[in-house]
Amino acid sequence: MLEFTIGTVLAVWLYNNFVSWPSILNATLPPLGVILVLDYFVNRHRYQEGCTPTGKVDISALAGVVIGALVANLLPWGIASINAMVVAAICCLTGEMIARQGKRAAATE
Numbered sequence: 203m204l205e206f207t208i209g210t211v212l213a214v215w216l217y218n219n220f221v222s223w224p225s226i227l228n229a230t231l232p233p234l235g236v237i238l239v240l241d242y243f244v245n246r247h248r249y250q251e252g253c254t255p256t257g258k259v260d261i262s263a264l265a266g267v268v269i270g271a272l273v274a275n276l277l278p279w280g281i282a283s284i285n286a287m288v289v290a291a292i293c294c295l296t297g298e299m300i301a302r303q304g305k306r307a308a309a310t311e
Contacts, residue, residue, distance in 0.1 A: 229271040233274070233287055234267050234290075236287040236291050236294075240295065241263065262300075262301065266290035270290030270293070273286055
C-alpha cells in the first residue's frame with residue numbers, strides 16, 4: 203500500500219512539473235525551425251563550402267523566435283505551432299528586407 207501511495211504522489215508531481223516543458227518546446231521549436239529554413243533559402247551564399255561565418259547576431263531572427271513563441275502561447279485561436287511559424291517567418295523576412303535596404307542605402311552614399 204505504501205508503494206502505491208508513493209507512486210501516485212510521484213506521478214502527480216511529475217505530471218504537474220513536466221507539462222510545462224513540452225509546452226515551452228511546442229512554443230519555441232516551430233519558429234526556430236522555420237527561421238533556420240528561411241535563412242538557408244534566403245542567404246544560400248552563406249552556406250557554400252569555404253564560406254566563413256561572420257559571427258553577427260541576426261536580431262530579426264531572434265525577434266522572430268521570441269515573438270513567434272509569444273504568439274503560440276497567447277493567441278487563443280488557430281493551431282499554435284502554425285501561428286508561431288507564420289509570425290516568425292514574417293518577422294524574419296521583414297527584418298531581412300530592412301537590413302538589405304540599409305545596406306543598399308549605405309552603399310549608394
